[in-house]
Amino acid sequence: MRDPMTDLPWSTPAAGRLKTLVNRIRETSRLMVGIPDYDRYVAHVSANHPEQPVMSYREFFDNRQQARYGMGMKRCC
Amino acid sequence: MNALAIPNAFSKLLWAGIAVCGAIAFAVVGLARGEIINSVWLVVAAICTYLIAYRFYGLFIGRAAMRLDASRTTPAYRHNDGLDYVPTNRYVLFGHHFAAIAGAGPLVGPVLAAQMGYLPGTLWILAGVVFAGAVQDSLVLFLSTRRDGRSLGEIIRSEMGPTAGAIALVGVFLIMIIILAVLALVVVKALAGSPWGAFTVMTTIPIAIIMGVYSRFIRPGKIGEMSVIGFVLLMTALVFGRSVAESPALAPYFDYSGEMLAIMLIGYGFVASVLPVWLLLAPRDYLSTFLKIGAIAGLALGILIVMPPLKMAAVTRFIDGTGPVFSGALFPFLFITIACGAVSGFHALIASGTTPKMIESETQIPFIGYGGMLMESFVAMMAMVAASVIEPGVYFAMNSPAGLIGTDAVKAAATIGSWGFSVTPDMLTNTAREVGETTILSRAGGAPTLAVGMAEIFSNVLGGRALMGFWYHFAILFEALFILTAVDAGTRACRFMVQDMVGAAIPAFRNTESWANNLIATTIAVAMWGYILYTGVIDPLGGINTLWPLFGISNQMLAGIALITCTVVLFKMKRQQYAWIAAVPALWLLICTLTAGLQKVFHPDPAIGFLSHAARFGAALADGKVLAPAKTIDQMRQIVFNDYVDASLASAFVLVVLSVLAFGLLEIRRARTIDRPTVRETGTEQAGLARA
Numbered sequence: 001m002r003d004p005m006t007d008l009p010w011s012t013p014a015a016g017r018l019k020t021l022v023n024r025i026r027e028t029s030r031l032m033v034g035i036p037d038y039d040r041y042v043a044h045v046s047a048n049h050p051e052q053p054v055m056s057y058r059e060f061f062d063n064r065q066q067a068r069y070g071m072g073m074k075r076c077c
Numbered sequence: 078m079n080a081l082a083i084p085n086a087f088s089k090l091l092w093a094g095i096a097v098c099g100a101i102a103f104a105v106v107g108l109a110r111g112e113i114i115n116s117v118w119l120v121v122a123a124i125c126t127y128l129i130a131y132r133f134y135g136l137f138i139g140r141a142a143m144r145l146d147a148s149r150t151t152p153a154y155r156h157n158d159g160l161d162y163v164p165t166n167r168y169v170l171f172g173h174h175f176a177a178i179a180g181a182g183p184l185v186g187p188v189l190a191a192q193m194g195y196l197p198g199t200l201w202i203l204a205g206v207v208f209a210g211a212v213q214d215s216l217v218l219f220l221s222t223r224r225d226g227r228s229l230g231e232i233i234r235s236e237m238g239p240t241a242g243a244i245a246l247v248g249v250f251l252i253m254i255i256i257l258a259v260l261a262l263v264v265v266k267a268l269a270g271s272p273w274g275a276f277t278v279m280t281t282i283p284i285a286i287i288m289g290v291y292s293r294f295i296r297p298g299k300i301g302e303m304s305v306i307g308f309v310l311l312m313t314a315l316v317f318g319r320s321v322a323e324s325p326a327l328a329p330y331f332d333y334s335g336e337m338l339a340i341m342l343i344g345y346g347f348v349a350s351v352l353p354v355w356l357l358l359a360p361r362d363y364l365s366t367f368l369k370i371g372a373i374a375g376l377a378l379g380i381l382i383v384m385p386p387l388k389m390a391a392v393t394r395f396i397d398g399t400g401p402v403f404s405g406a407l408f409p410f411l412f413i414t415i416a417c418g419a420v421s422g423f424h425a426l427i428a429s430g431t432t433p434k435m436i437e438s439e440t441q442i443p444f445i446g447y448g449g450m451l452m453e454s455f456v457a458m459m460a461m462v463a464a465s466v467i468e469p470g471v472y473f474a475m476n477s478p479a480g481l482i483g484t485d486a487v488k489a490a491a492t493i494g495s496w497g498f499s500v501t502p503d504m505l506t507n508t509a510r511e512v513g514e515t516t517i518l519s520r521a522g523g524a525p526t527l528a529v530g531m532a533e534i535f536s537n538v539l540g541g542r543a544l545m546g547f548w549y550h551f552a553i554l555f556e557a558l559f560i561l562t563a564v565d566a567g568t569r570a571c572r573f574m575v576q577d578m579v580g581a582a583i584p585a586f587r588n589t590e591s592w593a594n595n596l597i598a599t600t601i602a603v604a605m606w607g608y609i610l611y612t613g614v615i616d617p618l619g620g621i622n623t624l625w626p627l628f629g630i631s632n633q634m635l636a637g638i639a640l641i642t643c644t645v646v647l648f649k650m651k652r653q654q655y656a657w658i659a660a661v662p663a664l665w666l667l668i669c670t671l672t673a674g675l676q677k678v679f680h681p682d683p684a685i686g687f688l689s690h691a692a693r694f695g696a697a698l699a700d701g702k703v704l705a706p707a708k709t710i711d712q713m714r715q716i717v718f719n720d721y722v723d724a725s726l727a728s729a730f731v732l733v734v735l736s737v738l739a740f741g742l743l744e745i746r747r748a749r750t751i752d753r754p755t756v757r758e759t760g761t762e763q764a765g766l767a768r769a
Binding site: 024026027028029030031032033034035036037040041042043044045048057058060061062063064065066067068069070 | 157158159160161163165166168169170172173176177297298300301354355358359362363366367370431435566569573
């Protein structure tokens with residue numbers, strides 16, 4: 001398991017701190033509305049499933065949007 | 078994990094300090110007799126409680142009962158697809174989880190409960206979240222993480238059998254219907270006779286469509302850009318709304334009665350839920366999510382900066398059950414009224430939804446599950462503060478049904494004065510004028526009261542009294558926005574559930590691609606919540622009075638089901654020495670929901686019991702008499718019929734809980750006769766059900 005302190009934005013080297021923080025906030029805001037990180041998706045598919053086609057950002061966005069409002073309730077009252 | 082390590086001297090000192098701080102805050106809040114208490118004491122008491130509960134109970138549950146194993150692969154890694162299953166940073170996931178569980182519920186319940194004073198509600202919010210709500214959320218998250226992120230329904234089916242699973246699903250469906258009806262009713266109550274509110278809320282539809290078109294055709298997938306555009310348009314509409322309300326030419330176009338709004342909402346729910354999601358639902362969801370997080374953060378900052386004194390008494394005389402906002406005594410109805418914020422069964426659906434598919438390590442379950450719920454509880458505390466900083470007389474004027482206080486300020490002030498809360502007609506008309514409304518009387522449902530409280534707090538930070546109206550309508554808008562999103566998304570979810578249930582008998586109905594199926598299932602879903610909404614709108618007691626307890630019962634019932642499931646699983650894991658962690662709150666919720674459910678059906682007081690209410694109106698009907706508020710014999714029949722509908726719903730909830738309890742007890746007995754774990758987790762030898 002990773003050391004829980006290393007994934008805190010303020011424990012990374014000074015130069016990267018602000019950038020990490022901004023990226024985290026951006027990633028959190030996007031995930032709040034159901035859109036995960038696109039770069040990580042591309043990295044995952046090209047590393048693990050090179051035979052599969054990689055969705056473009058637009059396809060990825062549509063795919064996630066449909067998934068969020070498909071079956072089931074994804075948020076509380 | 079360092080948080081689980083044995084504390085050193087410094088951390089012992091730190092935790093002792095937090096405990097002392099919390100104790101002082103509780104002493105100030107709890108021992109107050111008549112003197113004015115500052116709301117900051119409530120906030121301090123809450124934060125100290127949360128810190129101690131997380132450190133000493135949340136982590137304990139993770140260590141002892143769940144025995145979290147950092148070396149065990151989570152579904153996010155096992156099924157990593159970059160889409161649904163993605164290992165996600167814990168702070169990012171915390172934000173996602175919190176945004177999913179925080180809705181209108183924790184804002185409304187505490188506002189209604191404030192009729193008994195701020196103390197009973199506060200104590201239940203804190204005790205409830207520590208021992209029931211956060212426990213449920215983290216245990217269900219644990220169960221689902223160990224089962225490839227399966228839903229609560231699937232977990233019940235695999236651990237307690239298909240019948241228990243089917244009964245629980247029917248329960249969930251009924252809850253959805255009630256939630257949609259009650260949330261829609263909150264919007265109706267807030268917008269009726271309010272051109273400013275109705276105008277701004279209606280403009281969210283074209284604004285969302287502009288955003289949707291922008292993000293699909295102009296700049297595909299640019300969430301940030303379209304949200305900024307949407308926000309700017311929204312604020313423009315909000316400012317312009319005042320001019321609309323003040324214009325004699327335009328105002329009548331946006332001045333609706335409750336019945337008209339109900340019909341518009343029903344139509345809207347139908348149309349919106351069959352449109353493509355990118356056009357209306359998704360963009361408005363983005364707006365409402367960001368606005369919600371912003372408003373919650375703003376409210377927290379506002380309370381800390383303004384430090385408003387609490388004007389509501391710690392305990393009012395209405396703990397005896399005679400209160401105008403909701404009927405019934407403190408036990409069990411306080412525990413039903415505040416559902417979200419203390420314990421919400423709905424969270425069991427979220428905790429077994431997207432979150433378990435993204436968790437990086439099991440050891441993060443207490444932080445996200447337990448911690449996320451503590452955060453939601455804090456939202457409920459802020460709602461309690463917002464309701465308690467306004468004048469109690471104004472609070473009761475806003476939340477009492479017209480049937481009790483009448484419709485003019487002079488009569489309302491006199492009635493409320495006779496209850497022992499001094500208020501002048503001028504105060505009522507002044508407040509209405511300040512927030513840009515013609516009247517604030519009988520605006521039950523929580524949202525308007527919260528909005529006045531928030532306007533009171535915000536206007537002290539920014540803009541003074543001149544901006545009261547802006548802040549009031551901002552608060553109304555932000556609540557209406559995410560309620561409309563919930564109505565839309567919830568109707569879709571109900572549609573799929575109808576298709577699934579009817580599809581069990583007629584398999585062709587399951588095809589979600591078919592437009593006919595889609596329209597029929599949507600009609601059924603909308604008709605069900607729409608009917609209940611409409612009865613609520615024409616209800617002489619204001620609807621909220623009747624329907625909110627039903628919502629509370631159903632939500633707590635679902636929490637009871639989730640906690641029974643957790644208890645069963647702990648027995649099946651052979652961890653029965655820790656089963657009390659889930660069993661004690663489950664028992665408490667069963668006691669509350671069953672007492673409340675049975676009282677709602679059988680209580681001899683017509684204000685509480687549906688059947689005695691039906692009997693009273695039925696008897697009058699037999700004599701050919703018309704009882705107020707009904708004006709015709711037809712309306713009399715309608716009231717009696719609605720009473721039977723409500724009684725049937727309450728009975729259905731009681732039956733669902735009792736049958737799941739019976740299945741749970743049978744399963745526990747079976748587990749006790751076997752001397753090895755019998756749970757069906759993935760990654761163990763019982764992994765036969767695991768997906769490839």
